Amino acid sequence: MLQAPQRTALSGPALVRLLARLADVDAVESKQSLSDRLSQWLGWTDAIALSSALNGSPPAAAAGARSFGRAEEDECARVRNSLASAIAGDSVFAVARRRGSAQAAPRGSVETQADYAVFRQRYLALQQSMETAIGTLRGRLRALLAARTPAFARLAVVDAVMERALSERERTLLAAVPGLLGGHFERLRDAAAQQSLAEAEVHAATEAEAEAAATSTDPSRPAATTAHAAPLTQDTWLNVFRKDMQSVLLAELDVRFQPVEGLLAALRAC
Structure with a gap:
């Protein structure tokens, strides 16, 4: 018996693994080292700035700065919790619940009013909120780090150089996420539509059989009973999509927060 090939398990961030699953692709880990990939992402001006930060004289620590x-x-925790709460509590991602049969769609049908543009717009807005809040927090932590020893001040300069060098690429890569989720949205919607069509055909055949049995004059023919399939609405597949999109946003928050975690670790070591 033929067996479906097993996908290679990725060891990267949860965001990458989650997107690979939702996009239904067999993602392959890069064979390049981190330094090789960075060399492709950094322009020559970025390389010069990074070299100067690493090899030049360490900047003098700022005097009179606040201590960590x-x-x-608490402020770092507050910012992260605030962003996570905004994702978890967003009304666009709220799971729909039927409150009664009056809200159910006609049997065997799937509503087609769902518009991915609404989800895409909200995703982009939350991305902007994360970028702004985390960027501000990262700058504050760098200022605190620069006020420590010259070695930590150098680290703050390196972080600033890397942020400037990689921010555009990061923005471009993360901007592609809503497009990947759009494909997931369409696959869920199409699968639900196919299921709805199949249920409608079964229902029509059952109704026809019941009508034929009711009009038959043959007393030996058993009476047919009508089977009623559970109504299928867009809520089912949309709720799956809403939860998936929330999971992706939370995984993206983890990725975006990694530089902040690194600065926090350095400050704790001061």
């Missing part, structure tokens, strides 16, 4: 403490830790 519990308040800064």
Whole structure:
């Protein structure tokens, strides 16, 4: 018996693994090292700036700057929790629940009013919120790091150079995520439509059989009973999509927050 090929398990961030599953693709891990990939992403001006930050004299620590403490830790946690709550509590992603049969769609049909443009617009808005809030937080942490020792001040400069060098590429890559989710949306919608059509055909055949049995004059022919399939609405597949989109946004938040976690680790080590 033939067996479906097993996809290679990815070891990358949850965002990559989740997108590979939702896009139904067999993603292959890159054979390149991190340094090789960075060399392709950095322009020559970026390389010069990075070389200067790594090899030049460390900047002097700023005098009179605030020290890192519990308040800064709490602010980082607050920003992250606020962004996560905005994703989890967004009304566009709220799971729909039927409150009664009056809200059910006609048997064997799938509503077609769902518009992916609404989800795409909301995803982009949440991406912008993450980029703005995390960028501001990252700058604050760099300022605190620069006020420590010259070595930590150098690290703050390196982080600023890397942010400038990679922000455009990061923005481009993450901007492609809504497009991948659009394909997932369409596949779920099409699968639901096919299921609805199949249920409608079964229902029509059952009704025809019941009508034929009711008009038959043959007393030996058993009476047919009409089977009623459960109504299928767009809520079922849309709820799946809503939860998937939320999961992707939360995974993206984890990726975006990694530089902040790195700066926090450096500040704790001061």
